[in-house]
Amino acid sequence: MQETYLLAIESSCDDTSASVLYNNKVLSNEVANQEVHKQYGGVVPELASRAHLQNIVPVVAQALKKAGVQKEQLSAIAFTRGPGLMGSLLVGTSFAKSMAMGLGIPLIEVNHMQAHILAHFIDEGQAKPQFPFLALTISGGHTQIVKVKSFFEMEVLGETLDDAVGEAFDKTAKILGLPYPGGPLIDRYAQKGNPKAFSFSQPNIQGLNFSFSGLKTGILYFIQKQTQEDPAFVEKHLADICASVQETIISILIKKVKKAVQQTGIKQVAIGGGVSANSGIRKALKAMGEQYSWETFVPKFDYCTDNAAMVGIVGYYKFLEGQFSAQAVTAQPRLSISKE
Incomplete structure (x- = not known):
């Protein structure tokens, strides 16, 4: 079995999340929630994208640290392409593209709704x-x-x-x-x-x-x-x-x-x-x-709300199939699950 270390990034709405998977097992799954929206009674897209900009670097760093994995060990980076809020998706997409290019490793786009479904395949013995x-x-x-x-x-x-x-x-x-x-x-x-x-x-x-x-x-x-x-x-x-x-x-x-x-x-x-x-x-x-x-x-409750581990499991199966994305890939706020 090929050893695969995969970093996954989720930023479709108001949670900034990063996860590290070893094959189909989760080593870390960090989520930064955005408290700023409570006073408005709902998610404010502009504030969400700004908060992602602040959170993404520390969240990714924490996910790698908790997993005990160096960025040089990563096999690929998976990220949420859509559906979601355009500004929020752009932050995760841009970060993933830049990091993958810097490390010279494959980039894998993931449909957010497909990830919710395939979260059931994260291997925890269930x-x-x-x-x-x-x-x-x-x-x-x-x-x-x-x-x-x-x-x-x-x-x-x-x-x-x-x-x-x-x-x-x-x-x-x-x-x-x-x-x-x-x-x-x-x-x-x-x-x-x-x-x-x-x-x-x-x-x-x-x-x-x-x-x-x-x-x-x-x-x-x-x-x-x-x-x-x-x-x-x-x-x-x-x-x-x-x-x-x-x-x-x-x-x-x-x-x-x-x-x-x-x-x-x-x-x-x-x-x-x-x-x-x-x-x-x-x-x-x-x-x-x-x-x-x-x-x-x-x-599991951890995999119900928006999280990067579910993005990572889709990324893992795409990695096995060699389904990689080009650097020209862009965020797509209206992405259909049927077209995957």
């Missing part, structure tokens, strides 16, 4: 999905059901027609007066509430596509109506509201996954993306798997 399998990718910017035929052949079977599921969680949190990022807070409060306390209508979308804009509007109108009658309504019922919203979102996701399994006959289902850290979604998917005899795969 069971891994077998091709073909279905992947539910859920994040702040994406909601997709993907048929994964091989490491590099993927087909989007369904996706959101408007808002992503992560956006639905964050916007709901904002309506409830919770700080950004609100998704994890809704999950925390939901664990203490009654998921049947309040009812929210679910969209009737054909096929395997999703829609969350109507649900978001419905929640807004519901909260406005209730707070007119009782200004302390949210405060009194916060846990129940969060539990009911989360239950509705989970139901929307699970129904589509069930439909995808029925249509394709594929009974291996994996989840990926930042929202896959949600405890309710993880439990529901596992429960459905047990009920219908699916095999379900849930990533």
Whole structure:
């Protein structure tokens, strides 16, 4: 087996991350979060790219140090080309290109969403999905059901027609007066509430596509109506509201996954993306798997949110295939997973 040391860089949104892999094993996975966005209630692209500029050198240095690897030992550098915020992607892309050129080693571009799916193949002794399998990718910017035929052949079977599921969680949190990022807070409060306390209508979308804009509007109108009658309504019922919203979102996701399994006959289902850290979604998917005899795969929390280790595992398999990028490669904020 060829010895491969690979440096991976992820900078698609507001987390600057660097990871060092030895073949398909993670030696380090460093992430610098950006606190600056909290006061604005969401990611500000210009501030994100500036923070990446400040963070990328120390994060890469820390990843190499923690892994005990010298930069001269590196076999290749993998980086997120897209999708994501243009300014943020440019920082990671430019750094990766410069470092690869300076070291005279190959450069490997990675699709961010492909990385979320293939994070399941990071070797930590766990069971891994077998091709073909279905992947539910859920994040702040994406909601997709993907048929994964091989490491590099993927087909989007369904996706959101408007808002992503992560956006639905964050916007709901904002309506409830919770700080950004609100998704994890809704999950925390939901664990203490009654998921049947309040009812929210679910969209009737054909096929395997999703829609969350109507649900978001419905929640807004519901909260406005209730707070007119009782200004302390949210405060009194916060846990129940969060539990009911989360239950509705989970139901929307699970129904589509069930439909995808029925249509394709594929009974291996994996989840990926930042929202896959949600405890309710993880439990529901596992429960459905047990009920219908699916095999379900849930990533470690470390590999749910944006991180460079998932970029590194894609980079490793591309390295084995000799799929290298030219120095002329540029960041691409709208990069389709089906074209990989």
